[in-house]
Amino acid sequence: MSHPEMPPVDEAVIARRGEIAAALRRIVPKGVIDNAVGLKPYESDGLTAYKTPPLVVVLPETVAEVSAVLAWCHENDVKVVPRGAGTSLSGGALPLADGVLLSMMKFNRVKEIDFDNRVAVVEPGVTNLGITRAVEHAGFYYAPDPSSQIACSIGGNVAENSGGVHCLKYGLTTNNVLGVELVLITGEVVRLGGKHLDSEGVDLLALIVGSEGLLGVVTEVTVRILRAPETARAVLVAFSSSEAAGECVADIIAAGIIPGGMEMMDNPAINAAEDFVNVGYPRDAEALLIVELDGPDVEVDHLLSRVEAIARGRGAMECRVSTSDAERMAFWAGRKAAFPAVGRISPDYYCMDGTIPRKQLPRVLARMRELSVEHGLRVANVFHAGDGNLHPLILYDANVPGELDRAEAFGADILRLCVEVGGVLTGEHGVGIEKRDLMPTMFSDIDLAHQIRVKCAFDDKHLLNPGKVFPELHRCAELGRMHVSGGKLPFPDIPRF
Amino acid sequence: MTLTPSSTADVQAAVAEAVAARAPLVLRGHGSKAGIGRPDGNEKPLFLAGLTGVTLYEPEELVLSARAGTPIAEIEALLDARGQELAFEPMSFHALAGTGQGTLGGAMMTNQSGPRRIKMGAARDHVLGVEAVSGRAEIFKAGGRVVKNVTGYDLAKGLCGSWGTLAVATEVTVKVLPKAETAATLMLLGLPSARAVAALSAALGSPADVSGAAHLPLDAAARAGLPGPATLMRLEGFEPSVAARFERLAVLLAPFGAAERLAGEASAALWRAVRDAAPIAEPAARAIWRISVAPTAGPTVAATVAAGREAEAFYDWGGGLVWLATDPVDDGGAALIRGAVAAAGGGHATLVRGPAALRETIPVFQPQPAALAALGRRLKAEFDPYAILNPARMAGDA
Numbered sequence: 001m002s003h004p005e006m007p008p009v010d011e012a013v014i015a016r017r018g019e020i021a022a023a024l025r026r027i028v029p030k031g032v033i034d035n036a037v038g039l040k041p042y043e044s045d046g047l048t049a050y051k052t053p054p055l056v057v058v059l060p061e062t063v064a065e066v067s068a069v070l071a072w073c074h075e076n077d078v079k080v081v082p083r084g085a086g087t088s089l090s091g092g093a094l095p096l097a098d099g100v101l102l103s104m105m106k107f108n109r110v111k112e113i114d115f116d117n118r119v120a121v122v123e124p125g126v127t128n129l130g131i132t133r134a135v136e137h138a139g140f141y142y143a144p145d146p147s148s149q150i151a152c153s154i155g156g157n158v159a160e161n162s163g164g165v166h167c168l169k170y171g172l173t174t175n176n177v178l179g180v181e182l183v184l185i186t187g188e189v190v191r192l193g194g195k196h197l198d199s200e201g202v203d204l205l206a207l208i209v210g211s212e213g214l215l216g217v218v219t220e221v222t223v224r225i226l227r228a229p230e231t232a233r234a235v236l237v238a239f240s241s242s243e244a245a246g247e248c249v250a251d252i253i254a255a256g257i258i259p260g261g262m263e264m265m266d267n268p269a270i271n272a273a274e275d276f277v278n279v280g281y282p283r284d285a286e287a288l289l290i291v292e293l294d295g296p297d298v299e300v301d302h303l304l305s306r307v308e309a310i311a312r313g314r315g316a317m318e319c320r321v322s323t324s325d326a327e328r329m330a331f332w333a334g335r336k337a338a339f340p341a342v343g344r345i346s347p348d349y350y351c352m353d354g355t356i357p358r359k360q361l362p363r364v365l366a367r368m369r370e371l372s373v374e375h376g377l378r379v380a381n382v383f384h385a386g387d388g389n390l391h392p393l394i395l396y397d398a399n400v401p402g403e404l405d406r407a408e409a410f411g412a413d414i415l416r417l418c419v420e421v422g423g424v425l426t427g428e429h430g431v432g433i434e435k436r437d438l439m440p441t442m443f444s445d446i447d448l449a450h451q452i453r454v455k456c457a458f459d460d461k462h463l464l465n466p467g468k469v470f471p472e473l474h475r476c477a478e479l480g481r482m483h484v485s486g487g488k489l490p491f492p493d494i495p496r497f
Numbered sequence: 498m499t500l501t502p503s504s505t506a507d508v509q510a511a512v513a514e515a516v517a518a519r520a521p522l523v524l525r526g527h528g529s530k531a532g533i534g535r536p537d538g539n540e541k542p543l544f545l546a547g548l549t550g551v552t553l554y555e556p557e558e559l560v561l562s563a564r565a566g567t568p569i570a571e572i573e574a575l576l577d578a579r580g581q582e583l584a585f586e587p588m589s590f591h592a593l594a595g596t597g598q599g600t601l602g603g604a605m606m607t608n609q610s611g612p613r614r615i616k617m618g619a620a621r622d623h624v625l626g627v628e629a630v631s632g633r634a635e636i637f638k639a640g641g642r643v644v645k646n647v648t649g650y651d652l653a654k655g656l657c658g659s660w661g662t663l664a665v666a667t668e669v670t671v672k673v674l675p676k677a678e679t680a681a682t683l684m685l686l687g688l689p690s691a692r693a694v695a696a697l698s699a700a701l702g703s704p705a706d707v708s709g710a711a712h713l714p715l716d717a718a719a720r721a722g723l724p725g726p727a728t729l730m731r732l733e734g735f736e737p738s739v740a741a742r743f744e745r746l747a748v749l750l751a752p753f754g755a756a757e758r759l760a761g762e763a764s765a766a767l768w769r770a771v772r773d774a775a776p777i778a779e780p781a782a783r784a785i786w787r788i789s790v791a792p793t794a795g796p797t798v799a800a801t802v803a804a805g806r807e808a809e810a811f812y813d814w815g816g817g818l819v820w821l822a823t824d825p826v827d828d829g830g831a832a833l834i835r836g837a838v839a840a841a842g843g844g845h846a847t848l849v850r851g852p853a854a855l856r857e858t859i860p861v862f863q864p865q866p867a868a869l870a871a872l873g874r875r876l877k878a879e880f881d882p883y884a885i886l887n888p889a890r891m892a893g894d895a
């Protein structure tokens with residue numbers, strides 16, 4: 001199997017396991033695991049193809065403990081991998097054999113709900129859905145809704161800048177987080193933002209959201225909560241071609257309508273979902289759109305009729321408007337169950353996550369069908385159509401020698417294709433180790449060096465989550481000297497550090 | 498070498514030369530915000546207003562790219578023709594400084610957002626990608642042209658708010674959005690500020706989907722041509738929706754008073770005035786502070802300051818953005834204001850208008866705690882190790 005190369009394991013650190021565990025136990029007496037059985041559940045995250053038991057696991061309960069653990073690791077040059085619920089699909093929380101795995105799941109309190117200021121202050125181990133659960137009695141909710149929301153932690157959401165089907169209208173994690181408390185690798189505790197809006201000066205919060213555990217450990221999150229819309233209704237639209245479906249999406253947006261959610265499935269995904277949940281999806285459709293509109297009743301009615309007219313104008317085979325909340329949920333049931341549904345028709349599947357400019361959809365789907373033939377593997381597509389975020393599910397069987405490698409090669413081809421048409425490698429799952437080695441298809445060495453410079457400002461010893469996101473780790477002091485393009489420096493006369 | 502670059506390569510050459518000579522630069526778009534920050538020394542201006550042109554506009558994809566010196570006015574006109582807009586409402590410094598909305602690069606790198614900030618996010622929430630030249634004279638890009646993108650750190654957002662101290666943005670890609678079909682303003686008259694902010698909180702916590710929430714106390718209201726203290730809530734969207742939401746909001750707010758309705762140009766002009774801080778711009782000799790705190794803390798902060806010295810305030814962002822005018826003598830109220838902000842739970846206060854003598858002596862931007870300030874200095878050293886870019890601008894805030 002083609003496991004991405006990880007930083008060389010420091011055997012000397014492994015030899016010190018007992019001493020390291022003892023030191024950590026002095027800081028967190030009841031929260032250190034260092035026996036093989038106890039480490040096992042932590043050996044992988046949601047990207048289960050890769051497994052590495054960590055050196056030790058530590059589960060702190062207070063900010064002071066997190067700070068002392070990080071300060072000790074910094075002092076002793078021990079690597080640290082932060083972990084939330086472990087649902088990352090890109091290997092972001094994959095442990096290191098010579099690194100401490102820092103689980104934040106004991107930080108599970110909702111600290112404050114402030115309806116007047118429309119914010120909730122929570123610890124990072126609170127689940128995404130847990131925030132909505134804590135505020136829904138007053139008619140509020142937390143908008144970003146990853147499909148993993150019953151399990152994933154808000155700390156993990158911050159680290160991955162997670163999205164969900166409602167992000168088209170309400171934004172991603174980064175647009176809904178107002179502040180964090182962050183512990184740096186040195187053990188220093190800093191606060192960014194809070195109940196007020198915007199940062200003063202450089203927007204460090206913007207850098208923290210989506211930093212995949214490489215810049216600091218989040219110990220508190222302040223999120224914006226919203227009043228739930230009065231009504232939500234969905235319309236299910238079937239098309240005989242993905243081109244027509246794509247044009248329908250473009251027309252809806254051109255009409256000035258930003259739906260609460262706008263999802264698309266291709267024929268293999270439609271059939272897998274229908275086999276699984278039986279909600280009456282038309283099996284012969286090439287593309288199925290679910291468009292959800294939310295807001296006051298009058299607005300929803302008004303827009304539904306406009307969306308219906310647009311869909312019919314684009315030759316929809318079928319157009320069904322939900323008449324009850326139960327029916328709306330049924331429309332969604334198939335889409336939300338798409339992953340397990342695909343899991344039933346194939347022993348294994350590999351979920352990809354590229355984003356493309358929407359209008360490139362027909363081209364990308366056509367090319368994907370060719371790639372499917374070339375690699376000899378089936379693929380089903382679910383797609384956040386409104387914002388161009390594609391989730392091809394590649395079907396394979398890990399027990400057939402070579403199939404995982406082929407699935408990975410197919411996946412990499414899809415992501416290269418996304419970049420080629422003007423898109424990006426990952427829309428919401430993160431780079432992690434999975435897409436790390438593809439970063440150069442999107443960024444030049446100089447682009448990457450500027451990102452690594454951010455890392456150097458936060459963690460110049462590269463102790464936090466090394467081996468993730470960046471294909472090569474340059475020592476910070478060497479970065480200034482690395483930009484030799486075509487054998488010569490761009491400005492040879494400029495002195496470099 | 499030219500200090501009026503018309504291409505990214507020109508910018509790179511100018512920065513390289515400045516690095517070689519260790520001669521710092523001050524970045525200048527239209528100069529609309531030149532009066533914010535520590536006064537410059539004898540840095541050479543790098544004029545970016547010639548770096549213009551929309552390089553990509555795909556209305557159906559809701560995306561636009563333009564070179565950093567492109568005027569905001571030009572971009573807004575282009576978008577308007579297709580029924581779209583920059584939803585964060587970039588402010589104009591016409592009322593405060595006699596200048597304008599400036600350039601796209603200037604608006605993004607200073608993260609300027611207007612009343613719609615509370616619903617649609619700040620300028621930084623609309624940036625998708627950036628091409629820039631760092632203080633190492635290297636051209637780099639960050640982000641892309643699609644909304645959903647978590648490939649690497651979000652450096653494009655991170656640069657927003659850097660006020661030109663980390664890199665010279667040369668091209669910016671932003672998300673654009675459909676303009677609302679219609680807008681109406683619900684106005685309550687006569688409320689004292691704390692009560693007004695309670696009304697705004699009730700509205701913002703309702704399903705009315707408010708896209709602007711401001712309160713103008715007596716003097717500010719008078720300058721805006723309103724008959725008394727005015728609490729304003731903007732509703733935008735499709736006709737039938739706005740009408741229905743207005744009705745319900747009026748019922749919800751009945752305990753606060755009778756709702757009046759403003760629409761059309763009367764409503765639009767009022768929100769432009771709020772966006773631009775016009776209601777406290779005069780008299781022109783006063784210092785103007787822009788203060789961001791938790792919304793319910795706004796009136797407390799203003800009252801605390803007013804108890805210590807002459808001050809006048811009005812509120813946007815549901816109470817969370819306090820525009821405060823003070824007399825520019827001694828520290829212009831800096832210590833008092835920042836003390837009040839800290840006591841109210843934290844936030845930040847920036848002096849956006851004040852005489853050079855005042856800007857020389859007090860931190861114009863909110864001072865940061867030591868660990869954060871050190872982090873900021875390390876980031877600056879990584880991106881601009883020779884302190885070439887806007888060295889004075891944010892100085893004194895540590």
Ligand SMILES: Cc1cc2nc3c(=O)[nH]c(=O)nc-3n(C[C@H](O)[C@H](O)[C@H](O)COP(=O)(O)OP(=O)(O)OC[C@H]3O[C@@H](n4cnc5c(N)ncnc54)[C@H](O)[C@@H]3O)c2cc1C
Pocket residue numbers: 045046081082083084085086087088089091092093104124145146147148151152153154155156157158159160161162163164165212213214216217218219339428429465
């Ligand atoms: C079935 C399924 C469906 C999914 N659907 C979606 C979806 O719709 N949208 C979407 O965006 N994602 C989705 N995901 C991916 C995943 O759920 C998200 O990335 C989630 O945010 C990860 O949260 P976590 O708590 O599990 O983090 P983990 O997996 O534990 O960690 C993820 C990363 O965050 C870092 N991290 C965790 N906690 C902290 C902290 N406190 N401080 C600093 N760094 C930290 C880790 O180091 C790691 O790099 C899905 C995953 C699964 C398994």
